[in-house]
Amino acid sequence: MKFLCQQADLSSSLSLVSRAVSGKPSLPILTNIKLVATAGRVQLTGFDLSLGIQTSFGAEVSEAGEIALPAKLLNDIVSRLPSGEITIEQNDSQNGDGIVVTVKSQTGTYQVRGMDATEFPELPEPEDGEIQHLPITALIDGLRGALIACSQDETKPILTGVNFKLEAEKLEFAATDGHRLGVVETFLEAEQGAESTLELTVPARALRELEKMLGGKQAIEKISFSLGEGQAVFAWETAHGQQQLITRTIEGNYPDYRALIPSSFGKQVTIDRKQLVSALERIAVLADQHNNLVKFTISNENQSLDLSVEAQDIGSGRESLTAQVSGDDIEIAFNVRYLLDGLKNINAQDVAINLNGVLEQVVFSPVGGAKTIYLVMPVQIRG
């Protein structure tokens, strides 16, 4: 194998696929990334047996071939090389050194020990399923709105993922950890629609990587995806070529979260989202010292929402905010961290808070904007 490429192309590709390389893998080969050089292109793959990331870039390939190279070491060296041309060449293995490549740049020459690419496990082969297209903004909204509500508890694996539900032209993202629920409804690219209803659950870790990979790339407009038994594939085009993320799905039936969402509410508060977030962040300073609880006092007469916190032996705080209130007055308490997680992710100027009783589900949703629900269970106020 021998090719010549630009440092910037190799470096950005290495850092992308390295996201799928585990720090403590189950097999030594998985600390590596796989390089495959074919006519005019080099493809890189990182894979941790659950999540795989693949990308490719243009290169002058003078000798096709494939090899597995240590991801971190190669990334650390290449990212520090000066910009310009780099040559990567596999040494003649006849001299008994094993598999070694030479990385050459303007001033320096590095030799790095690699492994046989045939030891690198194959990515799950994408099924010949339907390929759907989603606007990138819809995907990002969906991921953000659901990921915040994923459980960290590995004893209930199904809750550590995001549930995808594809139905006609609609794709719904949902996640719950039992205390809160995030649901975002998005729509496929115009004139598309799924032939059959499909539902599966994708690990949060893979989706967090997907969100990071796409978050900064405003140039990408849409993403294609296919959901199949046991796996999901997300793919998108960049200026350099196609990139894709393949992930295994989580087995099991996702709970019927729709049943948790009340069909009607007796009270509603509409309030400026940023003001509410700032006030909650101050309240959280004291709440974090005690039991994380913040009390909402909602007054129809004053058209106000007061937040208060009591941290015994430390201090107390109160914030008064103007709000549009309909329905009866209520005092209701929440875990302040759950509220901040959800409210920071709602993409709207104003937020609507929909309530019934003091121990019933409360739903936060943006006024205007995406169809997003963030449902939180209140906490009983003692004493």
Added chain:
Amino acid sequence: MKFLCQQADLSSSLSLVSRAVSGKPSLPILTNIKLVATAGRVQLTGFDLSLGIQTSFGAEVSEAGEIALPAKLLNDIVSRLPSGEITIEQNDSQNGDGIVVTVKSQTGTYQVRGMDATEFPELPEPEDGEIQHLPITALIDGLRGALIACSQDETKPILTGVNFKLEAEKLEFAATDGHRLGVVETFLEAEQGAESTLELTVPARALRELEKMLGGKQAIEKISFSLGEGQAVFAWETAHGQQQLITRTIEGNYPDYRALIPSSFGKQVTIDRKQLVSALERIAVLADQHNNLVKFTISNENQSLDLSVEAQDIGSGRESLTAQVSGDDIEIAFNVRYLLDGLKNINAQDVAINLNGVLEQVVFSPVGGAKTIYLVMPVQIRG
């Protein structure tokens, strides 16, 4: 105690003095900062029994007084308050709540439990010693050049500090951990001079805080300092008033580091500092995997400096740099981390490397610029 001030003044002062508040203090009172309100001014003090930081700002004081308040909690709340006016008022203690203050801003009211200010230990009283003045750039150069060579080893306390030597119009900063030595010679403000020679050693922790506090403040031109038995005081003027850092010194005699510096050298290499640093950073990727060693191969014939690293079973690397070389060829090895520490801190385009034999002290110094020495002991090359 009652005063009205600007959120920005209180917040920046709190974060400044909080640098001297230890996370795990030996006495509960030391988690607090002390507030003293007098006519038109509020003074804040943080102190961990070794390092003290003091600042003050203008305020409308309607009731003078003093109190100790929890540093982290108060800082966390005040930094999140909206900009504008804040009132701080000590509650009437007759209601049996103990010492409590109320912090009021536009939208919110917070009550924070405090302690009696008389429990707060007094800062060491500055001696009536000579006050010297040093240009801020000289102080920063001195701190940077010496702090990198301080020891982390608490069993030899004297080596965990920076040695200050004041002699006539000269102030010398020095530190060594036994493997390397940093020495910077600076000069007092014009027409100043110390009456007597003075030498003492200041803890690195206090000086690192001083460096951070002054690093971003280009508006400060000079700093005044007084060095006394058992303590050092650094003070400077800001737009808001005087700030000062007081620190205890470390007892003991500092080793005679001047004896370590060779009086003449047989070889010299002059090289672009940034190119050398970049190449060392790449070499360090492999060196860090093995024994941190980098080998310098200096050739008079080629007028070159080659860097090389061998990390067994992992890989190897070589970088070739052009340099001006005088004297015989030499192969000599160093701990790559020691070199990077020193070279990153040298403030010059080119650096001179002065050498004798393969096991003798090597001195790095800027070409032009401050009188700075960074001395490193080489490592024996085996095999």
